[in-house]
Structures are given as structure tokens and as C-alpha cells.
Amino acid sequence: MSNANLIILLSTLSTGLILGAIFALVAAGVTIVYGSIWMPNAANGQFFVLAALFGWTMTVGWGLSPWVAALLVIGLSVPLSYILEILLIRRFYDVPNRNISYFVLSLGITQILAGIYAITYGRWSDQFQLPPLVGGITLIGPFPIANNRLMVLAIALAILAALFILLRFHRYGRALRAVFQNREAATLRGVNVRAIYSLSFILGNAVIFAGGVLFALAYSFDLTVAWTMAITAFAIMIIGGPGSVLGAVVVGMVFGFTQAIVSIFASPTIAAFSYLGAMLLILLFKPSGVFAR
Template sequence: MDQLLQHLVNTLIMGGTYALLGIGLTLIFGIMKIVNFTHGELYAFGAYMMYFFAVILGMDFFLSIAFAIVAGMVLGAAIEFTLLRTKRGADIDTTMILMIGAWIVLQNAEQLTWGGIAKSVPSPLPTEPLVIGPISISYLRAMVLLIALMLIAGTYLVINRTKLGKAMRATFQDSGTAALMGVNISAIYTMTFALGSALAAAAGALLGPVFVIAPTMGDLASLKAFAIVILGGLGNITGAAIGGFILAFSEEIGAGYISSGYRDAMGFLIIIIVLLFKPTGLFARSERIG
């Protein structure tokens, strides 16, 4: 039982960052109908920006997280403005090839800029773990969970409680009618891609200090983001959040009770099972953003 409780705590920590990845990806696909293959590289970009601000510039650790998220938002807006805006209305094959090209360019740019050697970000938090009964958790991982939950809650409030969120949901449901009602569709697309990119960068900035930072770290993150979206149902933000925790739970149980080598395999096994019995995802609805 003690071991299971520890695995559940680990699930919460990883699930929070997985949820950020999934929400960002499903937001972009749901509103823009874009398969964003750069999502994993935006995750890696957030981690590298964390390294840049915290280690190279020597900024405050928590301030560096905020700056890394903003940097991810700016890069996302730039990608939408320079690449996707000119191809708006193009078929999905064209945009997929475009985003695959952007993914390759971003990954190679990271390797050219930072080199192939893994980077690490030291944490100012205490190194000894916080022990609560049978559960042990590092202060750094607890901080990651807290910030991730705050970002998830903040995104939910933006989508469901603000004028911007109402415009985004209207664009998702019927972009033509939304435009007739005065919604600036181009601006909404840019903001949507920027917000989704910021969430991916946030996941990278939070997990960068936990693990190591490398140019190829975005590859597996991208696969997991797509897996989370499949689990939760396309366009369902709540489903993406829950899907992130489901994926983290399956990985943790697989690593804890089978073998650590099967951590990633267990998550994708869950995806295969879901696709066999519910191809639209566990929480899919016909019309949903929020």
C-alpha cells in the first residue's frame, strides 16, 4: 500500500505537466484544425529558455520559469504569423508538411545553438525530500505540481470565463459566424497558437530542472502529447487534462510493478486499447472546447 501511495504521488507530479502538453495541443487542433508537430520542440524550447535565464543570465529561478513561458508564447505567435497565416485555408496535408518542416528546423536550431551535450538547471529548493508518512516527495517536484495545477486552472478560466475565451470557443464552433459577429479570426488563431505554445514551454520549463535538457527531448514529449489528446478526445480541454493524468498513472504503474524499461510502452498500450474500443477518445463530444 505504501508503494502504491508513492506511485500515486508520482502520477500527480508527472500528470500535471503531461496535462499542460495535452491542453496546449488540443487547444490548437480544436480551434485551428492544425496538427502541430512543433509541440514537442516548443516543450524543449521552454526547457532551454529556463536554462538560459536561470543559468546563463543568473536570474531568479521562479522568474526564469515565467520568462521561459513568455518566450514560448512569443515563439508560438511568430510561428503562426510567419508560417500558418499564409497557408490558412490550405488542406491538412499542406499544413502537416509545413509543421513537420518547422519541427526539423527548430530541433536542429536547438542543437546548433546549445550543442549536443545535455544541460541541467540547479534548483534553489532544499535537496532533502519532504516526508509525509510513507510518502516521500522532493520540494522541486512538489513545486512542479503546484505550478502546473495553477497553469491548468488559469487556462480553464481563460477559456471559460473571459471575453477572449468566448471568442475562441465561438471560433471553434463556427469561425464564419464568429467573424460576422465581429471576432477577429486572425488574431484569435495567433492567440490560440501562442497560448498552446506557452503551455508546452511551461511543461519544458518545469521539467527541465527535474531531468536533463537535450535537443531531442521534444520527440518523446510530442508523442505523449498526441497520445494524451487521443485519450481525452480532440478539442476537449478537460479530457486532455484527465488524459495527462491517465497517461502518467499507466507509466508509473508499468515502471513500478513491471519494469522501468516499460514505462513509455505502458502509456502507448493504453492508447491502443482506447483506439480499439473508443476511437474518438474517452471524453470526446461532438462540439467541445472547454
């Protein structure tokens, strides 16, 4: 294999891995919230961009170290989601067919946040770039990759692993999965379903925020990322099976690689067409998703 081909291959691999890990994080966040409280959060893309913009303000505006900023942003998601949960989300916990109400509600939130970004950040800049976590470049064979992107990839994979361990082994994670599977049975086993609802909303959003701030650290971004991310996360959730974190991670990775490959050989629009087409097919023929239990 010639050097040029090897470089293309490695660059596709690295982009695919980073994008895939970030897609997986956001889709996992969306699917945790949908699986527990039945809320299809269309505002996930706006939350994703919100995290990225907070990260930008903290590093570029206030001069904080990107490490501190990333931690602060993820920490900040907890009180913000909790306030949102108390104000809006909690009211619908007992409503049957609440997913459509939640969907509309999250579209409303999307529109508010998009409007706010347009009149605040949108006036300052088109393109936002954060300082890197670590400097330097590593050579993998002939292919140079920024250490910063490797670090982002490592952190994203570490967060995904932590999420899996939490869901599989920790008491709260097991209670959360019990609620995914059967609310009534979980209640009978002494699980406080409402507390789990709050917890999963906060956990899901924290994961989305982590995805947003990591994306901002690896790539420069603009405000249109929000809608693309929202639709992509939905596509991943539907194809992977709503409520299945494993499905979200696997399909998220597949989407990351698809995006990386298609962006090299065709246009990103073709990638978007292919996701949406796949999602429509799954919706029509197997709405429970590929990884449904």
C-alpha cells in the first residue's frame, strides 16, 4: 500500500473513531432519556451546541484552561437539567402518550435556544474554535495526528466505558435499566421510579453536554451543527432501538465511520441522505430498532 493511500486510510479511521465516539455519546444520552421517561429530546442538538458554546466562552472569553472548562461545562449540565426537569419535564410523567407532548415541547426548546444563539453568539462569529487540550502531533506511520484529537478520543471512549459500567454494575444504573424494561415491576421491586426519571434526564443531558464540549475541543464548529446533530442522534436512536444504549453506541460508531468515509469520497449531504433514508426504512419496517430486546 502506498503512503498516500495509507494516510487516507488512517485519517478516515481516526475521524471515524472520533466522530463515532461523539455520536455514540450524544445518542446514548438521547436514548437514556427516551428509554426511561419516554421523552424524544429533539433539543439534543441545541444542548450539544450549548455545551460547545459554554466551552468557547470559558476558554476564549474567560481564559480558563480547556480541561477546567470541559469539567465545568459537564458539571453545569446537572443544575441546568434539574431546573428544566422541575419546570417542564416533571409535569408530564403521568400523562399517557406523553412522547408526542415531549417531542413538541423539545421542539419548542429547540426554537428558543436557536433564537437565543442567533441573537447572541451568532452576532459575534460564524465559526468557533477552542484551544486544544494538549499540544503536539503524533506520527502513526506516515500519518500525523494532533495529540489533542487523540486525547478527545480517549476521553470520549472513557466516558462511554464509565457509562456502561454505571448502567451494568451500579445500583442506580441497574434501577435505571429496570425502569427501561418494566416500570410497574421496577416499582414493585422498590425502585423509586420518579427519582430514576430525574436521574436519567440529568445523566442523559450530562452525556450530551460531554459530547458537545468534546466535539468543540476536537473540531471547529458553527451553529448549524445543532440541527444536523439532533437529526443524526434521532436516526441513531431509532436504528439502534429506542432505549438501547448498546444500540446507540454501535450505530453511533457506524455512523461516525460512514460520515468519515462519505465525506472523503462524496459530499456530507450524501451522508445525511443515507442516514435519513436508513432511519425511514427502520421506522417503517422495524420501529423497535436493530438492537431491541
